[in-house]
Amino acid sequence: MINAMSRTQFLRLAALSATVLVLPSAVFADGDEITRDMILNDPETPTGGNPNGELTVVDFFDYNCPYCKAAAKSLEKVVKADGNIRLVYKDWPILHPTSIIGARLALAAKYQRKYLLVHHALMEIPGYGIEQAKMIEAARGTGIDAARLESDMTTHADDIARLVKRNLDIAESIGFQGTPGFLVGAFKVNQALNEQGFMRVVADARARQKG
Template sequence: MTDNISRAQFLRLAALSATILVLPSAALADENEITRNMIFNDPESPTGGNPNGDLTIVDFFDYNCPYCKGAAKPLEKVVKADGNIRLVYKDWPILHPTSIIGARLALGAKYQGKYLPVHHALMNIDGYGVEQEKMIEATRNAGVDAAQLDADMTAHADDIARLVKRNLNIADAIGLQGTPGFLVGPFKVNQALNEQGFVRVVADARARQKTPQSK
């Protein structure tokens, strides 16, 4: 049985989350050059689906984005049904102060192998401007060890901050205008899709990958 997150832990979380986007520029010096490997194979970015899939989808989202939430279940359904898609999660907290709280909770849970349960729990909260308490409650209900989560968010605060900063830089570099954003193989999709939309763009991406590109 997991422990409840205490009021003291909650306050410490809120204080830490405020630092996520204000690291000294020197700490980000190595993050400024955006590479394909950074986008698709950042070892710190959580992944789902088939790790050896023949197609990669990169998902840029915010836990306060209703459109991201609307696209999340269709995307996961298509990934599961297809069986040959690798999914890369890029937390992109740009819409609301509590978006950073959500990103920290999910990425902190990664260190105990609970990123995906927390991600799904946060995506299942309806609406925009979700209160911190609701995010923490959803995280607790996802089965995390609260004490370990608190310790991991503290110990890995700089790592989480750098990862989010990389995601912000990548989104800017590839020209995303807002959430949600997807890279589906060679295609950029900057809008929410339904199940049929994902199926169609996946098929188009695979067809494009099989077509020799002119130099």
Template sequence: MGVQCLFAPARAADEPTEADVTRQAILYDAAAPTGGNPKGDLNLVVFFDYNCPYCKRSEPDLLRLVKTDGKIRLVYKDWPILTPASIKAAQWALAAKYQGRYDDAHAAMMAIPGSKIPEDQMRRAIVTAGLDMDRLDADLQTHAGDITTLLRRNLAQADSLGLQGTPAYIVGEYRVTSALTYDKFKHVASDARARQAKP
């Protein structure tokens, strides 16, 4: 398990740009979907790809930690780097956010086992999850520029953090570059909180 400390000081910013790699943009990008406790005392950022089997393996333990801990703010960074279908999946998930269904689209695609999942199988999973597909397609077209900007920003942020692949996690001030079990997530979260508590 590779755990390293990171982050330069934050700078004040308005709306993050396509290339904004500041701490503020990584943790508090208003365009990035979030979960968990919005007022949590610990930020946990996950960089993932819908075709990453290791992301899928860690996802239940990640969500278990967020639920049982109760004080973690989860930030999703769609980082489609594995296949062209990964890009389409990320676009669909982010378009689903406009109908308040990002979590449903995300869960549906993360539940598909394996890697190199074709686009049509991912789309069927979203349909099965009950999303309004006409609205999703319309939102994807209407918000294409914003979605593309967010995906490019996520890529720039991953590059700035030296990430090499998925999954990758930012837990408080730590970067973790491997899939984790529930116990390891708990351990890193505890260490991150202890570090935050230091003056």
């Protein structure tokens, strides 16, 4: 996790197990209603995995977060191997000025049905404080229509801004302290997990759903 916390604070937080989060039917952030359905089923939010999966995992991330990138690789492997998980991508650009550039590139790619291509390309860029030019290069390297991408970033700028704002409000309402953050069924996880960690919390979430 990267935010204003110290390394000691991070290690203390990383030692905590997943906590149960009972998602409210509705909460309010800055006067706007945030519903359970908005968190899990916002039609503007990109998704992956099995669209009909019995378990939903929501990933809150920042393209400048090395911990997000490490955790994302583990999560994607678990989702692919499991075959019955729906994955929701919540772009949460909070760490660096270029984080919003990455979010805008990926979310604009959605209008070409290329969100996942650009998302994965941006997540493959190592490090923190990534230059804007490097992000643009990575997006173009996916073979996306670059001219349309630029056009969609302008045409859909307000829609993208509203979606990012909703993600920010949702993360705040849930109580995440920094990136990465995950909702795995009823569980809130505010740390980077490896494959074994995700498999364990997925199993716990399924057991809770069945119970």
